[in-house]
Amino acid sequence: MNRKLLLMAVTMIATTAAQAQYVTYNHDSPKQNQITVMETGTGALSPELYYTLLHNSYKKSAAAKNKLSFRTLAGINLYNQTDEAEDIDSALVSRAKIEALNMADRQIDLAWLAESDKVNGQMERLQRNIDRILLAGGTPDDKERWTEYYRMYQCAIDATKDAYMPNAQRKKEYLRIYEDVTRQNEILVGYLARRQNATVTSALLNATDNRNLNKGSIVREAVNRWNESRFTVRGSQSGGSEDGGEGDETVNRGN
Numbered sequence: 001m002n003r004k005l006l007l008m009a010v011t012m013i014a015t016t017a018a019q020a021q022y023v024t025y026n027h028d029s030p031k032q033n034q035i036t037v038m039e040t041g042t043g044a045l046s047p048e049l050y051y052t053l054l055h056n057s058y059k060k061s062a063a064a065k066n067k068l069s070f071r072t073l074a075g076i077n078l079y080n081q082t083d084e085a086e087d088i089d090s091a092l093v094s095r096a097k098i099e100a101l102n103m104a105d106r107q108i109d110l111a112w113l114a115e116s117d118k119v120n121g122q123m124e125r126l127q128r129n130i131d132r133i134l135l136a137g138g139t140p141d142d143k144e145r146w147t148e149y150y151r152m153y154q155c156a157i158d159a160t161k162d163a164y165m166p167n168a169q170r171k172k173e174y175l176r177i178y179e180d181v182t183r184q185n186e187i188l189v190g191y192l193a194r195r196q197n198a199t200v201t202s203a204l205l206n207a208t209d210n211r212n213l214n215k216g217s218i219v220r221e222a223v224n225r226w227n228e229s230r231f232t233v234r235g236s237q238s239g240g241s242e243d244g245g246e247g248d249e250t251v252n253r254g255n
Contacts, residue, residue, distance in 0.1 A: 041066030106164050111171035119157065119174055122181040126150055129188045136192045137199040146188060153181050 029046065036043040041063040045051045051059040127150060133143040160173045 037062050038066060040068045102166065105166050109161060109167070109170065111167045111174055112161060115171060115174040115178065119178050119181070122178055122185060123150070123153065123157075126153075126181055126185050126188065129185060129192060132192055133195075136195040138191075138195050142191075149184055153177055153184075 033043045033046050037045055045055075045059055045062060126146075130143060130146045130150060133146065134140070156177050157174075160170060160177070163170070163173075165173075
């Protein structure tokens, strides 16, 4: 009995599996006609009465608006764009080469290699002149002001080094900085000269004010020099006189 039940169960499972794998196909002619008309524009919509009454406008334009015509037109347009695409590709390749050269020109600072000696020389000269301000009699405020000028030019140099620009433009910027630093150096040298002259003059005036003048000694020295000159003149006259006079001085007064 158990064996019979087992065989029956196996038979039922096999039958169910076989029915589950069976695929049915029910042909729907109206749907096929609609898909054919939509895709290729061939065939006719059915049932015709249904489309005539409810979808008459769609029926009239469905065949003309099929997808095949749009696909064909798109393919033709793409084929016509082949020449334009090749021209665009050539232009992009040429532009890429130019930009590669521009990037190389902007990344290597050849201008600084050519102009660094001039610019650094003027910056060092400006720094030396700034260090002379206090020695020439300038104030700390004056030194701070000129130090700010130095920092400004140094910042301009650093910004030009880091800038993304061609070497031709970079060289122009370096030369502008060089001219400005040279001009400021000339102004600073003139300032130092005026401060130095003012200091020397002030020192001389202070020395004159602090000196005690002894008028009596000055008069005695002047008299002594006058007597020495008079004795020298009398000695020369007495040696060359013929009348044997005592060598007194004579003064000829004009009439």
